[in-house]
Amino acid sequence: MLNQVTLIGRLTKDPDLMFTNSGVAYVKLFLAVQRPFKNNEGVNDVDFIPCTIWRKRAENTANYCHKGSLVAVTGRIQIRQFTNKEEEKVFVTEVVGEDLRFLKLESSRRQQEQKQQQTANQTP
Template sequence: MNQVSLIGRMTKDPNLQVTHAGVPYVKLSLAIQRRYRNAKGEFDVDFVPCTVWRKQAESTAHYCHKGALIAVIGRIQTRNYVNEDGERVFITEIIGDDVRFLKLKYDDSTGHTKPVNPSEIITST
């Protein structure tokens, strides 16, 4: 079984793109705070690359912004390629099948969601 569930904050605004075949997708990175403190007493953060396709990508691009707390449910995918220097590059990413919008910041002045303050992207618990 290859299934993963992540909850984290988006590190930047999503950029909806379209493949040559016309399939929409969004590449995003989730900042996910670890549960335990390191030797310095701080929480480390993992930045996990995710790709979301089709309608989920369109909805994510429309409703989410940098700092939005989201859940991504999907699978781990690995791939590799040879770069222009002839070196093999390995990539591990999450392919999101389902995206849940957990917390968007609401702007009373415009009536729309907006990004949270960058200082709120990672909070200690």
């Protein structure tokens, strides 16, 4: 049996690093993934897929990624359930990320901004 998924998309907001009661780091994020085909209006729809990243990868994600960062997540689909306050069963489907790769390092963007600032400072 195989439960594996790979997604490439952009973060919908800045990752917020959290910790479990036992001190394990994690981030919950939504990945905006564009569909590979156009709808009836000629536009590619986007799916917003919930992902959870754990431990050191979560810390790296929180430190180096922000809203709009392009990343690849490889992991497994997990379905969990709980009972809400209204005593209704709620099912949650999410991707548990086992690997997250930065596809565009933000340091290059920062380097470009620094070069622009240096150029602006040199102009008389």
